[in-house]
Structures are given as C-alpha cells and as structure tokens.
Amino acid sequence: MNLTEREIIEKEKNEEQDTISKSSEQSTIKKIISNSFLHMAIKKGIFYFVVFFIAISLAFLIPRIVPGNLLEYFYDARPAGTSPEAWAQLIAGLEEYLGLNYPLNIQYFNFLRDFFLEFKLGYSVIYDLEPVANLVLRALPYTMMLVIPVLIISFFVGNWLGARTGYTNSKKDKVFYYIFIVLQVAPFFWMAYVLVDIFVLKLHWFPWLSPGGVPNWAWDWDAISLIFDNFWLPFIILLITNIGGWATGAHALMTYEKAEDYITYGRKLGFRDKTLRKYAYRNSILPQFTGLNLRFNGLIGATLITEIIFRFPGLGYMMVDAFKKFDYALVIGTFIVTILIIVVGNYIIDMCYGILDPRIRVGGKGEA
C-alpha cells in the first residue's frame, strides 16, 4: 500500500515538473496570451459591458421618469407669427419623428436596438435634427486630445518627480512636496481663473474666447493653430493638477520603499544612489497603476468641467450647451459616449495591469 501511494505521489510530481518545463519552453508572446490572461480579458469584458449597460439604461430612464416632457421647452418657445394649433401639430410631428409617443418599454427596446445595431443616438433638436452620433463624433477628438496626453505625461512626470523628491527627502524636496499637495488639493476650475488672469489678460499670450469659437478640425494651418491656441491653457491646468496628485502618491510610496532592506543592503554594498533610486522607483511605481483607473475617471470629469470653462468644444461643452438649450437627445448622447470612453479606457488599463503584474491575472479568475 505504502509503496503504491509513494509511486503515485512521485508520478504526480514528475507530471507537475513536466508541465512547468513545458510552459517555460513557450515563447514570451504565448506566455502573455496564456489561458489566465484570456480568462481575465473575458471576465473583465463582461463586467465592463454590464457597467456600460446599466449606465445607458440610467441615461435612458432618468430623463423620462422625472416630471415634465422632454419637449416641454418647445411648448413655450412658440414663434410670434404661428398659431397655437399649428405649433402643437408641429410638436406632435416632432414627437413622432423622435419616437417619443410610444410606451416606455417599446421606447427602451428601440433605443437599445438603434444604439447597438446602428450606433444611432437620436436627433439633435438645436442642430436642425442632425444625428447626435455625428455631432458627438465631431466633439470626441477635442476631449481625447486633452485626456490622453494629460494621462500619459502626468503619470510619468508626476511619478518621477514624486519618487525623486521622496528618495532624497531633503529640505528642498520638502518644499516641492508641499507644492505638490497644494497642486493636488487646489480646485482646478479656480486655477483656470488664475492662469487666464495671468496668461490671457495680463500677458496676452493666448486668445480669450476667440470670436468664431474653436473651428472644426481640418488639415489647414490656420485651423490647427487656432485650435492649439485654445488647447494649451486647459491642457496645462489638467496637467499640473494631475502631476500634483501623482507626485504626492509617489512621494509617500517612495518613503516606504526607501526603508526596505534591499536598499540598505545595496547602500552597504556601495551602489550609487542613482542606481538604487532606479530600483526603488521601479518597485514603487507598481501600486500607482491600481490608482490609474480612479484617476482616469476623475480626469474625464475634470476635463468636462475644464472644457466648459474654456469653451473648448469637446463633450463637456456640448453637454452643458445642449442642456442649456433643452436638447435632451444631445445631452444623453454625449453622456453615453463619455461612459463609452471611460469603460473602454478602464478596460485597457486593466489589461495593461494584467500584462505588467501576473498576480492580477490569477486573481482575475476568482472575481470580476
């Protein structure tokens, strides 16, 4: 009995070793796209799809369950020359055209079908019944050209600055740390006023609300230069506030990392400070990746508000503009596309984190 049991155990051990050696023979690309990775990708994909579905359901439901009709504004906005009957008829026609006269469940079904099959988001009332999808896709590049560079640059620069000041931690670096804290807590909309006052009104470096507004994107030097004139200030605001946020986090992580044993050992061995800082930086940056999701969500919100302050024609500006003119299809359309950006961005960030840290992939099997 004992012998057979031992044999079985030995066989199992041999099999395990075989599988380990086999997996180590696989190329690095195959390792990355291993089973656990695909598993995590599918799990996360389903989770984010559920999030997106709930969000668009909310976007559909909220305007329809609050008291008041979607076209209420137009009942009062009758032009002076028209008779009330003709105006009521026109609104009824508009309601039918927008599909608002069906019961709620059929409206919901139509909404989902239009969105998932044809990417139709309804028709904008203030832009002569132009499809909302076109308008939103026109505004999307402006938001993305703020969000993506800010996210990438602030992540690397902020972490680098925070880690550098956290490693030496001299008096000079303490000053930097307090500056980072103030940048992090300073409300970016108020910082926007400060920068406008200094750079636009006192120094005249940038135009303040160019008369024709920011033009549409075109491969034309005048248009591009005008867009970038209006681009720099919101970009700088978002960048410095985000750098402050990253740097404070990296500073705190670096002070913990500095006390680790391997740094002391390395210092005893006589490594240069520069080399040790590089090692500590690599280890301390990993926890920051978990914060990337939350920061990304916050950054999108901040971008929407900054756009409105600077009248930069991105999604946020379009949303508030549409709200002020009571165009609910456009409000909901911009909201849905914003959520789409957030969901896709979070998914990409999660996947990157899965590639960087293999432990997450195993954890991805357990829960979504």
Next chain:
Amino acid sequence: MTKQMEVDLKNQEELKLNLSTRDIIKEKFHAAMDRYKHQIIFMLVFFIVILIIVILTLIPPFNDPDKQYWYWDPVVEFFQLDNYAKPSLEHLLGTDQNGRDQLTRLFHAVRNSLAFGLFTGLICTGIAVFLGVIGPYKGGVVDGIASFITNIALVFPQIPLILLMSAVLRIRAWWITMLVIGLFTWSWAARSIRSQVLTIKERNFIKVAKMSALKGVRIAFYEVLPNVLPYVILAFIIFLGNAIVIEAGIAILGVGQQNWLTLGLLLQDALQAGWVQSFSYWLWIPPGICLILIYLSFFMVQSSLSQTFEQRTS
C-alpha cells in the same frame, strides 16, 4: 532590586493612591499632547476659526449677505450703487456687481459650503458603511449583491453622471444636489470598510458573540462597527472635502443648487458676471483660497489621523 521591580512598586503605590478622575484626565491629556501635539493644535485652530466664522455670520454687520451698499455721489447729487468697490476699510474685500459686501458673502459661503459637505459626507458615509458592513455579515446573495454594486460604482463615471442628473432634474434645490453627489461618490470607502470588516470578522471576540447566539445584524453594527470606526471617520473627512469641491465644480457650470450661497456660487459669478475679465481680482481670489484652505485642512486632518491609527494598530 531590578528596574522592573522598581516600576512595579511604583505602579502599586499609584494604585493605592486612588487617583481622582480629574488627575487621570489630566495625565491622559498630557500623554496625548506629548504624542499628537501638532495634530491637536491644528484641529483646535481649525475648529476655532470655523466657530468664529459661524458666529460672525449670525451677528451684524455680517448677518445679511444680500444687503446692498449705496454711497452719496456729489456730482449727480444722488445715491449711487457702490458696486465693484475696491478693498477698503469699509469693505475689506470690496463689493460685487450688485453692491454687496464680499466679506459677508464669503463668510456665509464658507459656512454653507461646510454645512453642505457635512450633510453630503453623512449620506456618503451612511451608504458606504451600510454596504461595507452588511455584505460580509449576511453573506451569500446579499454579499454578492453588495460587492457587485460596490464594484460597479467604483468604475462608474461620477462627474458625468452628476452633471447629467443635475442637468436633467431641473429643480435647483439644495437637497437634490446633495443627494446626487452623495449617491455617486461613496464607492471606494465601501470597499475599504468591507476589507477591514472581513479581517475583524475572524477575531475571537466575534466568535464569542456568535456563540452567544446574537443576531448577525446586531454583531455587525454593535461589535464590528466600533472597531472599524477610525476608517469610517477617515472616509467621512475625505467625503466632506470632496463634496465641497465637487459642489463648487458643478455650481460654476450653473447646474448646481441655487438656494444656498456656497463658495461654488461665488466662483460661478466670476464667470457669469465677468469678474475675471474686469480684473476684479479681489472678488474671485478669496473664495478660491478659502476652498484650497478648507480642502487642505481636511487633507491634513485625514493624513494625520491615518498616521495615528496606523501607530495604534501596529
């Protein structure tokens, strides 16, 4: 006689002395002052400043933020509205476009912003504590639903949703904005409280409580909650600061509440009435600095508190 014996003897003597409660409080106070001197002084100064502002808003001449000031104009021999007056001894922060004293408005705004943050923070903390504590204790389906809601709320876009809700609900009432902010910003705290509860759940005193046949909900709220209270207080302070800043953010877009004069409404006037373009820097710089100071002080309270709690647990 070793040192340890000396200490023991001293302790025995002290026990026989029957220290009065006043002495004990004094001793505890000194011990606390030795350890957390900076934190205590900082908190005291903060609360005293807030108290002074709140008292000032109740007594004249600071009790009416809508009072308009006029001055006698000798040229036209008539009373003129004293608008856009520069800072002077009469109006320390000048007056705005309607001739209202900016310092009075600032005091009221700080008070109202803090009250707003307090109530919103209570809503957030209530939701976070409920979901974070009830999940691990009920277990099964309830836990699954609670953690699923928390996970979704973590990746849910807060500010776009707040913008949409405030834009669609056309009622500009203070409680609408409060509820909208409160309902969408609680998620991360629920998760951290949940993880704390999960570790405390395995301790022995909880097992004893379970053996004595207490109900799950009772254990959750009478036995576990006091032990996660430090984290709840931390979460509350962070919520408080965040709510003030988010309220200001959506107020300057004109989609926030309109009946409480908050710092956000003061900053909204900077865009609407063109304070920035008209170089009336005395009108829009103080509200922003107040906002930074409030948020910074909550940030510092939170970081010092978390240090204190870490010391206690280790």
